[in-house]
Amino acid sequence: MSKSSTIYKGKTGQWAFILHRVTGFLVFLFILLHIIDVSTLNDPTVYNAIHQLYGNIFLRLFEVGLLFALLYHALNGLRVIMIDLWPGVIKNEKALFQFMLSLAIVLTLVGGYFIVKPFFVGVH
Amino acid sequence: MAQALSSRQRSRQNFETWAWFFMRISGLILFFLALVHMFIMHIENDVTQTTVAFVAKRWQNPWWRLFDWLLLSLGLLHGGNGLRVVIDDYVKRASSRTFLKATLYSVAAALFLLGTITILTFR
Numbered sequence: 412m413s414k415s416s417t418i419y420k421g422k423t424g425q426w427a428f429i430l431h432r433v434t435g436f437l438v439f440l441f442i443l444l445h446i447i448d449v450s451t452l453n454d455p456t457v458y459n460a461i462h463q464l465y466g467n468i469f470l471r472l473f474e475v476g477l478l479f480a481l482l483y484h485a486l487n488g489l490r491v492i493m494i495d496l497w498p499g500v501i502k503n504e505k506a507l508f509q510f511m512l513s514l515a516i517v518l519t520l521v522g523g524y525f526i527v528k529p530f531f532v533g534v535h
Numbered sequence: 536m537a538q539a540l541s542s543r544q545r546s547r548q549n550f551e552t553w554a555w556f557f558m559r560i561s562g563l564i565l566f567f568l569a570l571v572h573m574f575i576m577h578i579e580n581d582v583t584q585t586t587v588a589f590v591a592k593r594w595q596n597p598w599w600r601l602f603d604w605l606l607l608s609l610g611l612l613h614g615g616n617g618l619r620v621v622i623d624d625y626v627k628r629a630s631s632r633t634f635l636k637a638t639l640y641s642v643a644a645a646l647f648l649l650g651t652i653t654i655l656t657f658r
Contacts, residue, residue: 432621439614443642446607446650452657455587466583474577481569488562495559525578534581 423505431487434480441477468530475523482518486511554616561613568606590657600654607650615643 451457464470490507493500500507540548576585593599618639626632 432617435614435617436621439610439618442610442614443646446646446653450649450653452587452590452653459586462585463583466581471582474582478573478577481573485562485566485570488566492559492562522573522578526582529581529583534584 423508427487427490427504427508431484431491434484434487437480438477438484466530468527471527471530474526475519478522478526479515479519482515482522483512486515554620558613558616561609564605565609565613568602568609572603572606594654594657604651604654607654608647611643611647611650615639 448458448461451461465474487508490504490511493507494504576582580589594603619636622632622635622639626635
């Protein structure tokens with residue numbers, strides 16, 4: 412038996428689960444950072460400087476990544492709730508996963524356009 | 536189950552059932568709070584416009600302070616509980632689990648306080 416045949420590869424449900432954990436972890440780490448950056452509110456110079464920094468292209472791309480993580484986690488979370496609530500949904504979990512993932516990607520592209528655009532053409 | 540559960544096992548089961556329920560409810564609320572927040576701060580407005588003056592104007596309305604405080608507390612609780620389960624699943628050594636969970640709870644509690652103070656004391 413070849414080595415690869417002994418490794419569990421799972422199906423869509425397993426990938427949905429892994430991606431849910433990874434995106435959840437990343438969003439949580441960002442929340443920790445975000446609480447600290449907002450806590451500088453009483454020092455306007457520092458706070459405004461940080462939010463100018465968020466406007467550079469690397470952090471804008473990071474924000475697009477954050478948007479995808481948040482959208483995927485939110486939409487797949489709905490899928491998990493639907494599977495929990497209605498036993499019949501499990502039969503369609505694969506289609507539902509593909510739908511939620513596609514929706515997350517489309518909304519990330521639309522939102523990402525608005526997040527990255529001001530870097531090139533300025534605000535309004 | 537053949538054997539009756541000890542009261543310790545039963546309270547653990549009860550806790551996990553409530554944690555499961557909490558994740559569904561808080562997840563549904565966060566679905567709206569987090570996506571609305573992301574929309575307002577990164578799409579309706581540009582991130583470079585979200586200055587102290589912007590926050591001052593926004594937080595004149597106490598409902599936005601409540602909105603942000605709910606996002607803070609539910610985000611920390613939902614994410615903290617998620618990470619607790621992840622630690623239980625993947626960390627095999629009991630002492631490492633205890634250490635990581637103690638760190639997680641301390642960091643989450645400290646940041647909950649920091650965030651709450653920020654929202655309450657900003658003028």
